[in-house]
Amino acid sequence: MITYVQYFLNFVEIAALYSLVACGFYLITISTRHFAFAAAIGFMIVPYSAVLPEAGFAKLAMILLGLALCGAFGFIYQKIAGHLSSKGAREGQLLIVSLAIMGIGENVVTLVFGSSSQTLSSALGLPSLIMSHIHVSGQQLTALVFGWSILILIVFQWRCSLIGKILQALVESRLNLALRGVSVSRVETWTAITGFIIVGVSGVLWAIDGRIKPAMCTEVGVVGAVSFIIGAMIKTGPIGLIVAATALAFGRLLLSLTLEGDWSMTAMLLVLGCTLVLKRRAIFKVESA
Amino acid sequence: MIGYFVFNIILLLQLVLLAQTTDLVGGYGGRVGVASVLFAAIGGYAYATSTITIGIGPWKSVALALMATLAIGLFIGWLFLQLRENDFLLATLAGQLGFLEIANNIRILGGPLGIRGIPAPTLGPVLSDSALQAIWLVLPAVIICSIALVKLFGPYARFGSLIRWVRDDELSAHAFGLPVERLQIAIFLFLSFFSGIVGMGIVVAQSYVSPNTFDLWLSITVLTVVYISGTGGNPLWMFAGATILVLINEGLRSLGSFPELVGPLQQITLNVILVAILIFRRRGIAGPEIEFGPSANRLE
Numbered sequence: 096m097i098t099y100v101q102y103f104l105n106f107v108e109i110a111a112l113y114s115l116v117a118c119g120f121y122l123i124t125i126s127t128r129h130f131a132f133a134a135a136i137g138f139m140i141v142p143y144s145a146v147l148p149e150a151g152f153a154k155l156a157m158i159l160l161g162l163a164l165c166g167a168f169g170f171i172y173q174k175i176a177g178h179l180s181s182k183g184a185r186e187g188q189l190l191i192v193s194l195a196i197m198g199i200g201e202n203v204v205t206l207v208f209g210s211s212s213q214t215l216s217s218a219l220g221l222p223s224l225i226m227s228h229i230h231v232s233g234q235q236l237t238a239l240v241f242g243w244s245i246l247i248l249i250v251f252q253w254r255c256s257l258i259g260k261i262l263q264a265l266v267e268s269r270l271n272l273a274l275r276g277v278s279v280s281r282v283e284t285w286t287a288i289t290g291f292i293i294v295g296v297s298g299v300l301w302a303i304d305g306r307i308k309p310a311m312c313t314e315v316g317v318v319g320a321v322s323f324i325i326g327a328m329i330k331t332g333p334i335g336l337i338v339a340a341t342a343l344a345f346g347r348l349l350l351s352l353t354l355e356g357d358w359s360m361t362a363m364l365l366v367l368g369c370t371l372v373l374k375r376r377a378i379f380k381v382e383s384a
Numbered sequence: 385m386i387g388y389f390v391f392n393i394i395l396l397l398q399l400v401l402l403a404q405t406t407d408l409v410g411g412y413g414g415r416v417g418v419a420s421v422l423f424a425a426i427g428g429y430a431y432a433t434s435t436i437t438i439g440i441g442p443w444k445s446v447a448l449a450l451m452a453t454l455a456i457g458l459f460i461g462w463l464f465l466q467l468r469e470n471d472f473l474l475a476t477l478a479g480q481l482g483f484l485e486i487a488n489n490i491r492i493l494g495g496p497l498g499i500r501g502i503p504a505p506t507l508g509p510v511l512s513d514s515a516l517q518a519i520w521l522v523l524p525a526v527i528i529c530s531i532a533l534v535k536l537f538g539p540y541a542r543f544g545s546l547i548r549w550v551r552d553d554e555l556s557a558h559a560f561g562l563p564v565e566r567l568q569i570a571i572f573l574f575l576s577f578f579s580g581i582v583g584m585g586i587v588v589a590q591s592y593v594s595p596n597t598f599d600l601w602l603s604i605t606v607l608t609v610v611y612i613s614g615t616g617g618n619p620l621w622m623f624a625g626a627t628i629l630v631l632i633n634e635g636l637r638s639l640g641s642f643p644e645l646v647g648p649l650q651q652i653t654l655n656v657i658l659v660a661i662l663i664f665r666r667r668g669i670a671g672p673e674i675e676f677g678p679s680a681n682r683l684e
Contacts, residue, residue: 195656195662
């Protein structure tokens with residue numbers, strides 16, 4: 096029983112982190128108009144910024160600095176994508192640029208920190224929670240509470256606030272948005288910055304309760320892309336993304352319990368391939384400039 | 385010294401062949417993807433499994449691997465060629481990574497440790513190192529592929545004109561009664577056949593195969609060669625792109641005192657080159673300015 100509860104907690108935690116990745120990836124993709132695999136760099140920047148300081152305030156300060164770096168990277172990336180779009184680059188070429196930038200980020204991290212995994216578990220000295228033999232570590236509690244709180248905030252903002260309405264308009268029609276007097280380029284820039292910061296938050300939460308390594312970049316990109324495609328079929332916006340990411344987390348848990356080896360990527364990639372082929376009409380079409 | 389030289393020639397020829405086939409479906413067919421690396425992986429693994437796990441002789445294994453590659457190519461081509469642009473690239477990427485994950489988890493394919501001691505098919509003069517025998521597999525393939533592409537896609541070639549027509553305006557090609565699907569499947573089978581040979585060449589040259597042999601890094605390398613050389617242009621320019629890349633890689637390898645830096649530095653350099661080309665000179669060295677004609681798709 097206790098084991099199953101622990102599995103459930105792990106599932107809920109991974110679902111939250113995948114959902115954050117999916118939301119960040121979604122924001123970057125709608126602002127840059129292509130599947131932005133480079134979002135995975137945001138996942139690396141924040142945790143690796145905070146790896147060096149021992150613990151305490153310095154580590155927290157470095158996490159905040161990492162988030163700022165994430166935002167800055169989002170700004171630069173959006174400008175590069177905008178420049179390429181304005182010069183008539185095709186969607187496939189933008190996607191290749193995105194993959195190449197992801198490769199650069201992954202290898203820079205490998206060069207500086209090595210390819211072995213790192214953790215930020217000492218960043219927060221939170222006590223563990225013990226409820227009738229069920230042990231929840233402070234790190235896991237942090238990831239769960241922060242992760243789901245941010246997701247609820249994102250859903251609320253998307254549905255009720257002006258920012259959410261503007262983002263919905265950005266997805267539907269840029270022209271319409273511009274005709275209403277909104278500066279589309281500014282909205283796109285801030286959307287990309289926010290997207291990178293959200294992916295960065297998921298990275299730091301992952302590193303607090305687990306370990307990250309540079310090779311995770313591809314997995315993060317695939318989680319974002321698969322959630323983006325499947326989420327759009329369920330419901331436009333964060334609700335669809337969260338449902339899709341939760342389904343991926345469930346699939347990962349199920350495969351890890353039933354099969355020997357790590358099949359999580361295989362499941363995601365097979366789902367992606369099947370979805371692309373079978374349901375391509377339902378896929379949100381990224382506008383070409 | 386001769387061994388080192390031949391090994392680099394093999395590497396160069398493998399890159400040329402993968403780039404030519406990628407550009408055939410991407411530059412000429414209008415579907416940029418990493419299908420060539422996927423089929424190289426399928427060909428390489430099929431050959432390795434056939435020779436080591438099942439114990440069939442090298443030449444019979446070559447034939448078996450090519451048949452397997454063509455059969456899978458027919459199915460995947462039929463499935464993936466319905467997709468366009470982003471979707472095709474994503475699907476081929478998913479196919480490549482998915483296949484490698486399967487290879488990573490299935491024992492018969494060697495798992496993460498891979499398959500070792502893969503024999504080389506003997507043909508032509510025997511070289512000092514059996515791994516160098518791969519040149520007799522790759523060299524004829526490059527010659528045949530280059531001649532075929534030049535003949536089929538030359539300025540006055542009918543086949544090339546039809547493929548370009550489909551690329552530029554698929555709807556009007558359909559309207560004029562062109563067998564669009566069959567043309568696309570034909571070039572996809574061409575890609576799978578020659579990519580399968582490259583895959584076998586790679587595993588024979590290394591006498592070893594593992595999921596890392598055909599990873600994302602190889603896909604990026606092939607795309608870099610394609611974009612350096614110029615996509616949709618003369619296929620012989622792929623030799624120039626591949627030569628530049630091999631020289632850069634060997635130059636970076638000379639950082640012998642810091643071996644742990646070589647791999648990441650090579651990958652960073654290649655990715656930076658790819659991004660720079662796509663930002664500043666998308667035509668590469670000799671790619672044509674592809675003008676898409678008036679399209680019924682756009683008029684809709």
